[in-house]
Amino acid sequence: MDLNFTAEEDAFRAEVRQFLKDNLSDEIVAKMRGMEELTKEDLENWHATLQSRNWLAAGWPVQHGGPGWNATQRHIFDEECSAANAPRIVPFGLGMLGPVLLKFGTEEQKAEILPRILDGSDWWCQGYSEPGAGSDLASLKTKAERDGDDYIINGQKTWTTLGQFANKIFCLVRTSSEGKPQEGISFVLVDLDTPGIEMRPIRLLEGGYEVNEVFFTDVRVPVANRVGEENEGWTIAKYLLTHERTNIAGVGASTQALAELKMLAAKVSRKGKPLSIDPIFMAKVAETEIDLEAMRITNLRMLSADATGREAGTVSSMLKIKGTVIRQSINDLARRALGPAACPFPSEEVIGNLAVAPPEAARNAADYFNNRKLSIFGGSNEIQRNIITKNLFGA
């Protein structure tokens, strides 16, 4: 048993920290601390900054332009990025499509697509969920019918995150209605400029805009755009669900959010005293912090074991559930800390001129509401419990 990082790992951490210090602007840090939506430009600039150091595609092998990090290095990188309030890397191309192509793509697909993800030529988004099939992916209805060398796609996708910034979408579509529902699904890549595609914004409950509906009407896509075999998209979908594990618990982001919460508690007062010395409130903060400490170790245990298969599914589902519970608990406490100052709708005007709350906390309530998504999107916590159940009972 040794919970310490090696000297090399510590050196790597120092290198990352220095890079972030040198390259992350105060403006971006302020936006991140204030939970502001980043612009497309903000995100593209940050991607480019990382790519300049070859650190953008953290999970990719060296020959395809990744840094070739192991799981521990990636973890250290994630931790430092969170601690520095760096923007999160947009995962759809780098963390999702990239690994899929690396495993299932043809050489042509890899050669054509991967470089364009790295250099920012393409911004990918995800076409998985449908209005009638959220967590139950196998029941998806969007159809791709073969017509010569093309598929004709008809249907609707939803919850497409940052689709408004994207020029490409990868989709699960139904290419056959025979057999089990999972059996007739294929994974295809679609250019969002193709005629027949319409993207409509979905406004989230707190007022923000980050997800979209995507409508497909007779959209013609070359069969060559399929990744993997026809009707075998389910394998890819499952691979994606369990592949991206290093940051599923969100330990770094929660650690940062907890630090902000504690600073906030020292700034606001209740009954004439700083909230940070109120035992009832701080007991909740302390227990949340303890849970987070434990999860940090759980996360390291998983990294270290580098488990595969069934057990990996269980652990990553556990981290997803507990990680979201902890993050949502921090959000809840941060909103509460503000008292009635949490009430104003956090418009630019309110934050800029009215300063009802400490400015970096003005979006706490909005962030609380927005982060209710964490336990719903990407496989709801209920679905995660079902997955764990199956593994527990060996079914």
Added chain:
Amino acid sequence: MDLNFTAEEDAFRAEVRQFLKDNLSDEIVAKMRGMEELTKEDLENWHATLQSRNWLAAGWPVQHGGPGWNATQRHIFDEECSAANAPRIVPFGLGMLGPVLLKFGTEEQKAEILPRILDGSDWWCQGYSEPGAGSDLASLKTKAERDGDDYIINGQKTWTTLGQFANKIFCLVRTSSEGKPQEGISFVLVDLDTPGIEMRPIRLLEGGYEVNEVFFTDVRVPVANRVGEENEGWTIAKYLLTHERTNIAGVGASTQALAELKMLAAKVSRKGKPLSIDPIFMAKVAETEIDLEAMRITNLRMLSADATGREAGTVSSMLKIKGTVIRQSINDLARRALGPAACPFPSEEVIGNLAVAPPEAARNAADYFNNRKLSIFGGSNEIQRNIITKNLFGA
């Protein structure tokens, strides 16, 4: 809206309180506060005391020897009994079999059995659950086969509370295996002296003895001992499950337990201060007290509505669930209040000579463990949730 009791009701309360003051011995009160098991004699004496005032069979009509109280009077009586630390009336004859006979029994059965419950000649116990059929009563297997004017009973019952004090048992038995599982059940009365019956104690996890297994081997019971029609026992079972509602929430007992908890918190200390001024502990006490206050009103609302049918089932299941959660929370806090003084096994010797805890609190941990039964016995909280679900969805 009027939450006040009428002048008559207040007068009735005063009368009950005075009676309890005059008739409840200090010895019994001390045993109740100390959560000691009462002896058979203690219970019989208390029954006799109440019966001397005609107050024993609270739910029975006047012509059968009850006081003819309405639901509010019964509630007041229960509240005062709990507040005075009076023993609980043993429910099997008075609260369960009595009402069943009043509704389903023949005139002969009523005339023969009811007076013997009132005067203490008979002590009834309950033969419902079976090892394979706890909350799923319909799957019971104990068989009663017709042989002339008798049934021959074979099988096993379990969780028979205070069976060790009883001379009679009422049972659900299977008289037919045709149709739905509920359809072939009958309700029969059995003398525990009948050859072929063996009662074995079940020790509960905290070490106490209050429940039993009852084994039936070729036990011969006259068909005349059946209540209701053959194969229609399910109707009676369901009636019993929803009939006894006035005290299902246990508000009185929880109120008394909470008062004891608060007294205890003032007696014990943490970090040099009385636990009763520790905000972290007392916050939990306060929230439990608030929940109990709310449940007191929920209970009164139900009394007042005197609901029947589906809604009554929902409300009584809700009260059962929340009532047990609150009571168990009080038990948990009471055990915690003692710190390591909760550790000793509460033998007579420990309580009598060692005085590790305040003597009236020495059984707090045992009581905590024993009261885990509250959410399991008498229809587990899971079964109650299923009942409420059915009613919510109108299924």
Added chain:
Amino acid sequence: MDFTHTEDRRMISDSLRRYLADQYGIEHRNQAAYEAPFHDTGKWAELAELGILGALVTEDQGGFGGHGFDIAVVFEELGRGLCPEPVLGNLLALRLYAALGQTERVDAIIAGTARAAVAVHETDAFVDLDEIAITANGSGDSVTLTGRKSVVYGGNSADHILVVAKNASGLGLYEIAPGDAEVMGYAMIDGGGAAEVILENTQATTLSEDARGIIEAALDAGRLALCAEAVGIMDVLRDTVKDYLLQRQQFGRPIALFQALQHRLVDFSIEIEQARSIVILAASKLDAEDRALHIARAKNLIGRAGKLVAEEAIQMHGGIGMTWEYGASHYAKRLIMLDAQLGDTEDQLRTSMELAAA
């Protein structure tokens, strides 16, 4: 004991429910709630006509209600209809004007011809009146006020603003004309309007130099109102979840058949009944000596139940519960945010612990 409302209260409850259902649908609501003045002035007049403001003070005071249950029935319906009108701010003002015998103001508010708001919160005085820092300069007719009052409910659309401020004898109550201060209105995140009120040597009329008692009573009336509003909201959310579970299919069957969801629906339904009960108790105590304890307890339970119901309602809806377009998400948002008004779950817990120990 009697748990049925009087005929009069049932009537106002029924008519308010019908009015909001017919006239204040969720789309109109969401428009009104987030665009200045963050409510619908036309509807305000109609609500006044329905008598919902008169119901908030007694006959002696010029209304026709004024007891705990009057406030409760009105706000339960406002909750059920997710009404963003500034009734809370006007309730506070009405109770204060009425307690001080300011008949003219009371009548105008009841008639819907004037609106008022009460400025209590300061940055370092969220709930505890002892911490209020703004101090009245001068006395009698020539009083000025300087400082900032924060998150004044309905302050953006008020014709009169009552300001709570310190003075030599304790806490006083002062009236200002909004035009004499800087009033910066904004929408709240759950809709409806509030304002920052910045006072700088602002001329004020002294209404009372020793108003602490009536201020506490008015705030408690406001807390009761919020609790009752929460019950109306929770009833809607329970029904919405129930309907959604029956209608939504997953893995080929309605998700209402998934036992894990069933049991969670049951658990929060139980808390809704607990919430209803504690509001009944608190309403019955609004004029009693132990008012403050019972109100604090009620708002603590409502805070806990509300959080459970709101979060479960969003979660059990899945993605759709996260959207602006779906009505239930706004109900959930309001349910969460009302906890922050006039003292939240923990504030009320501290208060009830102090009062119970006293």
Added chain:
Amino acid sequence: MDFTHTEDRRMISDSLRRYLADQYGIEHRNQAAYEAPFHDTGKWAELAELGILGALVTEDQGGFGGHGFDIAVVFEELGRGLCPEPVLGNLLALRLYAALGQTERVDAIIAGTARAAVAVHETDAFVDLDEIAITANGSGDSVTLTGRKSVVYGGNSADHILVVAKNASGLGLYEIAPGDAEVMGYAMIDGGGAAEVILENTQATTLSEDARGIIEAALDAGRLALCAEAVGIMDVLRDTVKDYLLQRQQFGRPIALFQALQHRLVDFSIEIEQARSIVILAASKLDAEDRALHIARAKNLIGRAGKLVAEEAIQMHGGIGMTWEYGASHYAKRLIMLDAQLGDTEDQLRTSMELAAA
């Protein structure tokens, strides 16, 4: 980073697990645990032979372990086997004797030829050393002690009792022979022995007049031990529940198919992993400067997770989980009660809040 145990630790863990499974079945355990001397002296000697006591102190001190992970692996197995032997009391004593260089005592305990216990708790000093009231009279060789020490773990079967008492320089550590005091032994509700130790001018040997630091360290080692024991217990309870759900039929199918139970099993399984993680962290910190903070945090989390797991395990078993005869009920009981030892969930929370703020 490396989350695998050393070969040595795996060996002692495996042999202890096998020994307890083979030699200390639940029926024998329940007999030994509740009949004086509340453990099995024969088995104690065998456990000593297995080396489990030697594992609790370092090589320098005469043992062959002594680090956090040594304590953790031993106690995790003691938990898994629900062992009622007085290892906790002897751990505390060993750590103190070893810190003071009392080689003879250390060797005797490791060899299994002597047992010792540490008397800390008093009626008004459960966890906080500042509140200890018993004061040493005299100094050096002629010290007497008067007062009552409460719930001394393993005190009923100890050959030596270490007493924590006040003196002029702070907290001292004194040794008494049990025969010189009144030692009233009893079973604990979850099995195993403890004692009240009543001192009346009891002759004592001074081991240290300034022992606060080593006492705190020893208590923290005890807390870590309890946390690790809890993890072993929780693993057994999870497996037992899992098996029971698969085997128990209701309404014609295994109750493992009921989703509400599935999701609850998942939720407490997650807490078990969290518990395992926090024990690893705490074990790694036993010799570190921030030991006290990490130990307090671990025992707080263990208290919360333990309560959830124990209560759910009983509940999900239904009636059978309520019985003495069924093994899991004893595991649940131990899991609940160990929280009360050496400072419970709330005590540890207060401590960790104080330490984090310091």
